[in-house]
Amino acid sequence: MESPCRVLVAVLGTLAIIHLVQAQGQQAGFISLDCGLPANELSPYDEPTTGLRFLSDEKFIQSGKSGRIQPNTEGYLKPYETLRYFPDGIRNCYNLNVEKGMTHLIRAYFIYGNYDGLDIKPKFDLYLGPNPWTTIDLQTQVNGTRAEILHIPISNSLQVCLVKTGTTSPLITTLEIRPMGNDTYITKSGSLNLFFRVYLSKSDGYLRYRNDVYDRVWTSFSRNEWTHISTTLEVSNSNKYFPPKEALKTAATPTNSSAPLTMEWSSSNVDNQYYLYGHFAEIQELQTNDTREFNMIWNGQVISGPLIPPKFNIYTIFSLSPSTCVGGKCSFQLRRTNRSTLPPLLNAFEVYTVIQFPQIETNENDVVAVRDIKTTYEISRNSWQGDPCVPRQFMWDGLNCSNTDTSTPRITYLNLSSSGLTGSIAAAIQNLTQLEKLDLSNNNLTGEVPEFLGNIKSLVFINISWNNLNGSIPQALRRKGLELFPQGNPRLCLSGSCLPSKRKQFPVAIVASVASVASIIIAVLVLIFVFRKKKPSTVGGNLQENISPAVNVTYPNSPEPSIQTNKRRFTYSEVTDMTKNFQRVVGEGGFGIVYHGTLNGNAQVAVKVLSQSSTQGYKQFKAEVDLLMRVHHTNLVSLVGYCGEGDHLALIYEFVPNGNLRQHLSGKRGRSNINWGIRLRIAVEAALGLEYLHSGCIPPMIHRDVKTTNILLDEHYKAKLADFGLSRSFPVGGESHVSTVIAGTPGYLDPE
Numbered sequence: 111m112e113s114p115c116r117v118l119v120a121v122l123g124t125l126a127i128i129h130l131v132q133a134q135g136q137q138a139g140f141i142s143l144d145c146g147l148p149a150n151e152l153s154p155y156d157e158p159t160t161g162l163r164f165l166s167d168e169k170f171i172q173s174g175k176s177g178r179i180q181p182n183t184e185g186y187l188k189p190y191e192t193l194r195y196f197p198d199g200i201r202n203c204y205n206l207n208v209e210k211g212m213t214h215l216i217r218a219y220f221i222y223g224n225y226d227g228l229d230i231k232p233k234f235d236l237y238l239g240p241n242p243w244t245t246i247d248l249q250t251q252v253n254g255t256r257a258e259i260l261h262i263p264i265s266n267s268l269q270v271c272l273v274k275t276g277t278t279s280p281l282i283t284t285l286e287i288r289p290m291g292n293d294t295y296i297t298k299s300g301s302l303n304l305f306f307r308v309y310l311s312k313s314d315g316y317l318r319y320r321n322d323v324y325d326r327v328w329t330s331f332s333r334n335e336w337t338h339i340s341t342t343l344e345v346s347n348s349n350k351y352f353p354p355k356e357a358l359k360t361a362a363t364p365t366n367s368s369a370p371l372t373m374e375w376s377s378s379n380v381d382n383q384y385y386l387y388g389h390f391a392e393i394q395e396l397q398t399n400d401t402r403e404f405n406m407i408w409n410g411q412v413i414s415g416p417l418i419p420p421k422f423n424i425y426t427i428f429s430l431s432p433s434t435c436v437g438g439k440c441s442f443q444l445r446r447t448n449r450s451t452l453p454p455l456l457n458a459f460e461v462y463t464v465i466q467f468p469q470i471e472t473n474e475n476d477v478v479a480v481r482d483i484k485t486t487y488e489i490s491r492n493s494w495q496g497d498p499c500v501p502r503q504f505m506w507d508g509l510n511c512s513n514t515d516t517s518t519p520r521i522t523y524l525n526l527s528s529s530g531l532t533g534s535i536a537a538a539i540q541n542l543t544q545l546e547k548l549d550l551s552n553n554n555l556t557g558e559v560p561e562f563l564g565n566i567k568s569l570v571f572i573n574i575s576w577n578n579l580n581g582s583i584p585q586a587l588r589r590k591g592l593e594l595f596p597q598g599n600p601r602l603c604l605s606g607s608c609l610p611s612k613r614k615q616f617p618v619a620i621v622a623s624v625a626s627v628a629s630i631i632i633a634v635l636v637l638i639f640v641f642r643k644k645k646p647s648t649v650g651g652n653l654q655e656n657i658s659p660a661v662n663v664t665y666p667n668s669p670e671p672s673i674q675t676n677k678r679r680f681t682y683s684e685v686t687d688m689t690k691n692f693q694r695v696v697g698e699g700g701f702g703i704v705y706h707g708t709l710n711g712n713a714q715v716a717v718k719v720l721s722q723s724s725t726q727g728y729k730q731f732k733a734e735v736d737l738l739m740r741v742h743h744t745n746l747v748s749l750v751g752y753c754g755e756g757d758h759l760a761l762i763y764e765f766v767p768n769g770n771l772r773q774h775l776s777g778k779r780g781r782s783n784i785n786w787g788i789r790l791r792i793a794v795e796a797a798l799g800l801e802y803l804h805s806g807c808i809p810p811m812i813h814r815d816v817k818t819t820n821i822l823l824d825e826h827y828k829a830k831l832a833d834f835g836l837s838r839s840f841p842v843g844g845e846s847h848v849s850t851v852i853a854g855t856p857g858y859l860d861p862e
């Protein structure tokens with residue numbers, strides 16, 4: 111009685127509960143794809159025998175080619191005429207929207223039909239998401255085959271993938287998805303692969319939609335030792351399973367009325383675990399003294415009964431847990447009881463085997479985000495199909511994921527370097543919450559660097575170099591442990607000082623290396639003192655007692671950046687106008703004479719006309735200038751523009767009105783008012799400028815010609831370093847320039 115095989119139980123006999131009004135003609139959620147049908151060729155269309163609306167599969171897959179079976183393949187319905195085949199790529203996937211948690215019937219047909227004229231029938235694997243589902247072997251199933259499963263998707267998107275396993279190209283003819291509710295065909299674990307589904311009738315046919323509201327396909331089945339009975343009267347099919355009424359209107363009974371009714375099958379897979387579903391209805395008018403009563407026997411053991419099928423009404427038995435068959439030989443029998451006057455009867459029968467899908471799919475939010483990124487940038491890489499992370503051998507190019515075997519895979523690495531991306535940095539990236547490395551380098555991305563990148567806590571590496579980004583680097587990205595590579599974005603401001611509202615916010619690199627600031631301060635101080643010893647000043651020599659601290663300096667109304675202009679490149683005639691035909695010389699630097707100029711009628715600039723042309727040609731000059739134009743620091747003279755017209759090379763700088771430090775120390779500017787407090791502050795500021803060149807710039811710059819004439823002072827005696835960077839492309843002091851060679855001004859160089 112308590113046998114472990116007691117798996118079949120009766121349900122819902124005569125209780126006709128709710129009559130689903132929308133059941134008839136319902137097609138909600140049905141997806142019927144006619145694979146390979148060109149979208150412009152009569153899509154969608156209603157298939158006349160079923161009334162199902164088929165459409166082209168083009169919107170559901172991005173790869174594959176369209177094929178058409180040979181016209182002499184007879185008897186096929188229209189959906190079977192075209193197919194999609196996949197000569198390229200290992201894995202090609204359909205992506206379908208479904209409702210998670212709901213049982214779905216998923217069915218695909220595969221008919222070769224010598225579409226390519228080669229008569230080589232393909233063999234390949236079918237996957238459901240990251241998990242292998244079945245092998246499609248058209249070499250043995252020469253007339254075509256189908257795969258069908260009842261499956262509960264765990265996310266709202268479902269992937270059906272064809273995977274090349276040999277040399278032949280996978281193909282698919284139709285793909286059908288039917289949502290079926292969530293309270294039938296329940297398993298202890300795994301999904302249900304269709305083994306067979308029959309209705310017992312001598313007619314040679316099959317039933318599907320509209321006979322079956324869920325579009326299950328029922329094939330007629332008969333054996334010699336059976337007698338078939340049928341009725342023209344109405345039979346109720348109202349229980350959760352809703353088998354077609356047509357399937358219930360016929361039934362089989364054993365011809366030898368004392369013999370059992372037997373269904374037997376064997377499977378090469380002896381480990382198959384079966385779920386059985388039997389549908390019964392009494393369809394004969396019985397005499398009052400007649401009884402039909404039988405027991406159900408599975409592999410020799412009674413599992414359920416006795417059962418009296420309800421009159422013209424459905425009765426379904428189903429497995430609650432899976433069972434196996436010894437040696438792969440299975441037997442299901444209906445045996446009449448002693449008091450039964452009539453033989454047993456069976457109307458319809460379904461058998462499924464359990465299929466396990468152990469591979470966990472990638473985290474759904476990550477999948478949604480990465481697909482969003484794929485759509486945003488219109489990425490059409492062959493590998494970017496199906497589950498992004500699993501199985502590992504089909505992981506998308508440019509991705510890597512966390513442990514894919516034991517827990518839900520998460521995307522940890524996204525590399526879209528050199529992928530021709532345009533537009534801004536995709537917002538969906540913020541939803542890859544476990545991302546560690548992001549490489550968007552070498553694209554054509556525009557717009558600003560978004561704040562949200564800084565909120566991805568796991569990020570340790572971002573390469574956004576060689577794009578066309580602008581704005582400034584958000585503060586959130588200047589955190590410890592995050593490496594950011596922003597070079598090659600000409601319009602991107604790399605230092606915090608670009609933001610007028612956020613003065614005094616230095617890049618992390620500067621704050622980090624207090625030690626190097628200190629050493630540079632000492633160097634600059636030594637410089638100042640050495641200079642003083644050599645040329646004792648007549649002014650400013652009187653020591654003042656109130657040496658003010660060198661830190662916490664503030665500058666009233668100091669404009670930063672002092673000049674803003676959209677234009678960077680100027681023609682030679684504009685330079686001539688700007689300087690009023692080189693009227694006023696304000697200095698002479700290492701590379702040429704500096705003239706006073708006026709930009710846009712008001713802003714003062716210093717125009718340095720380069721006396722010698724760049725050793726590396728105009729292109730290199732431009733590259734260097736682009737680099738220098740991105741350097742913004744309060745203690746560095748900013749470059750605001752340039753002119754490069756033939757031999758006329760000029761650089762346009764912000765104008766620093768108060769001359770250079772040497773003039774003040776030597777008294778050349780008349781009575782100067784630089785006391786020791788100011789001198790110390792100038793030393794600190796010059797050091798901060800140098801520190802920024804060393805650590806805040808990418809690539810780092812070495813000034814190589816630090817001297818008092820290159821330390822300029824503004825109206826508040828704030829120090830600004832000049833002439834940095836140019837030593838990279840210009841010979842210093844007439845020497846041919848190689849970066850390992852000593853450069854600078856004799857007298858300021860370390861004698862060693």
Ligand SMILES: *[C@@H]1O[C@H](CO)[C@@H](O)[C@H](O)[C@H]1NC(C)=O
Nearest residue numbers: 184185249250251252253254
């Ligand atoms: C394929 O179809 C042909 C013609 O209908 C038939 O003779 C043959 O037996 C079929 N083969 C298989 C394996 O079903």
Ligand SMILES: *[C@@H]1O[C@H](CO)[C@@H](O)[C@H](O)[C@H]1NC(C)=O
Nearest residue numbers: 211212213291292293294296
């Ligand atoms: C089936 O779905 C309904 C509503 O969609 C839900 O309330 C119910 O819990 C689900 N049942 C199962 C077994 O998932």
Ligand SMILES: *[C@@H]1O[C@H](CO)[C@@H](O)[C@H](O)[C@H]1NC(C)=O
Nearest residue numbers: 335364365366367368369370
């Ligand atoms: C009918 O079935 C019974 C029980 O299986 C068997 O003993 C009997 O020989 C069968 N009769 C015929 C004519 O086959």
Ligand SMILES: *[C@@H]1O[C@H](CO)[C@@H](O)[C@H](O)[C@H]1NC(C)=O
Nearest residue numbers: 397398399400401450451452
């Ligand atoms: C049942 O009754 C009918 C007449 O009403 C009779 O012909 C038949 O033999 C009876 N069957 C049995 C098993 O008694």
Ligand SMILES: *[C@@H]1O[C@H](CO)[C@@H](O)[C@H](O)[C@H]1NC(C)=O
Nearest residue numbers: 405416445446447448449450
């Ligand atoms: C049915 O009859 C057989 C022999 O005719 C007997 O062995 C068996 O015990 C009977 N079963 C019941 C439930 O009476």
Ligand SMILES: *[C@@H]1O[C@H](CO)[C@@H](O)[C@H](O)[C@H]1NC(C)=O
Nearest residue numbers: 509510511512513514522523
């Ligand atoms: C991808 O991540 C795994 C750890 O999940 C690591 O072992 C592997 O080396 C990574 N592969 C690449 C190419 O970075």
Ligand SMILES: *[C@@H]1O[C@H](CO)[C@@H](O)[C@H](O)[C@H]1NC(C)=O
Nearest residue numbers: 525526527528547548549573
């Ligand atoms: C991204 O991929 C490119 C080649 O496709 C490679 O050169 C680069 O190193 C990768 N970036 C990272 C961060 O691994």
Ligand SMILES: *[C@@H]1O[C@H](CO)[C@@H](O)[C@H](O)[C@H]1NC(C)=O
Nearest residue numbers: 475479482537538539540541
């Ligand atoms: C991120 O995910 C959330 C929840 O899944 C969603 O509401 C939001 O729209 C997503 N954001 C972006 C930018 O895709």
Ligand SMILES: *[C@@H]1O[C@H](CO)[C@@H](O)[C@H](O)[C@H]1NC(C)=O
Nearest residue numbers: 527551552573574575576595
């Ligand atoms: C960042 O990307 C650029 C361009 O692809 C590459 O040259 C550079 O080496 C990358 N930087 C790092 C640190 O990977």
Ligand SMILES: *[C@@H]1O[C@H](CO)[C@@H](O)[C@H](O)[C@H]1NC(C)=O
Nearest residue numbers: 530532533553554555556578
């Ligand atoms: C980058 O984008 C800009 C503006 O959309 C366009 O003018 C330029 O040609 C693009 N460059 C490349 C290399 O695609």
Ligand SMILES: *[C@@H]1O[C@H](CO)[C@@H](O)[C@H](O)[C@H]1NC(C)=O
Nearest residue numbers: 556557558579580581582601
């Ligand atoms: C960055 O460029 C975009 C257009 O590409 C523009 O709308 C935006 O205002 C710019 N932002 C800054 C800070 O310049």
